[in-house]
Amino acid sequence: MDFTSPEGEQKYAALVRAAGRAVVGLDFDGTLAPIVDDPEQAHIHPEAADVLVDLAEVVAAVAVITGRPARQALDLGGLEVVGNTIGDHGKELYLFGQYGNERWSSTRRRIISPRPPQGLATFLRDLPRTLRNADAADAWVEDKGLAHAVHTRRMADPDAAYQRLLGPLRELADRNGLVLEPGRQVIEVRAPGMDKGRAVETLVAELDAGAFLFAGDDLGDVEAFDAVTALAKDGLPTLLVCSASDEVSALAERADVVVHGPEGVLDLLRRLTADARSS
Template sequence: MSSDDEVIQAIAAGSDAGLVMDFDGVLSPITDEPALSELLPGTAQTLERLAGKLSTVALLSGRPVGFLADRAMIPGVDLYGSYGLERLTDGGIDVVPEAQEWTAAVQAATRELHRELDSIDGVDVEEKSLAVAVHWRRALDRAAAEQLVEPLVARIIDEFGLRREPGKCVEELRMPLDEDKGTALQRIIRADGLRVVAYAGDDRGDLPAFRVALASGGYALVVDGPDAAEEVARVPGVHFSGPGAFQQWLRQLDDALG
């Protein structure tokens, strides 16, 4: 298992190094209200400095790229949303062509989830452009909310042909494409010609990216939290106690790069 100092030394050893990160739970604390998620103070400035020193600094999130643009439009930082299906460019938002075929199914599933769940206190339906998610973090009885949500999600997934992605107090319904954060990270590595890459994440949706980073000879940076899934806690890499600790590491990396 690598140490945080070893990762810093590897990234600092050459100019063709990249740092790719999730947003929620990594650069922003998990919030009961998903829409209130935002960067920790000072993080944007650190990322901007790092972007001037590394070949690639990027955010790769399950959130829509528009959400990232509203909260993390940082010079030099690339933004990939919807698990890499979207990328912010100078000309707007580029979407993987295959995603267009499933837009209507996602929209129909979103309408059904709103109809079934909008009246349930503490349960929120989050529209995510190319996906839809159901959160129950605000529920007073999370276990009861999960028991309510899971069979509904299973039915809607079967009805509309979507794919289930579970997370921390959330069920996400995604397009059934052979695309995830791992395939997105592979594209970033190839397109940017990265010699070494470190990927930072905190949830099950990050597991494919952790695997790709490690398989490429790079590093997994795992930001642990109180609701961390067991498979995430077992990822071989550098583990941080939360977004605050990861932010401190980012500052150490910035200092090491000079």
């Protein structure tokens, strides 16, 4: 792991001292699970469950904050089993799916979800024509229930297709009162009013968090970085972690610590657990 500045090392030390009141928020894809061509095969890193259980013993709570539907993240991450084990230690695992629109916890064990947003039906009606006009009819469209994601990763030239689609999809989303969320060779369209930053704020308020670590890898995590930055300005110990890759490291310049992919994230969490136990 690489601290981006001496201040980053100081922030890590302050987080260790406040670990007992800290909430650790983690993105799923690219942070806990490797990025793969088929998102339905993006299983959590095989060592992540044990790392999260150990981590939960020394912090106030662990939360997964993802753009995925909550049920999908639970299944791909085996998070219900992880939550059971964390519960055995008197702690709780939280899951915020679809950027916070869906909620689950290892205590309540029920996914709370709103209705699909207005405008989504019209967006879907016009989507095939938009894809054809952008010479991207072969893009894979993922139905997330409350959102739809257009993936270009499987196309012959995924980056070029992504760039062709970004403008037209943004225009179509705006026309239907929806918001566009760019990611790694994926463009998601969903309801406005919720993002990962609000999920961070909700956790801090509900748990009376005394510190916050957030780890993410892509543009969908920017709002969470913004929220944690605001917490730091209010005097809370915080740490921003970028899970970088050879493909993208959009958050590296804003992070206190840069690690390489899910393995790097897990190494950092192991270190945090060990340092908190010995402090």
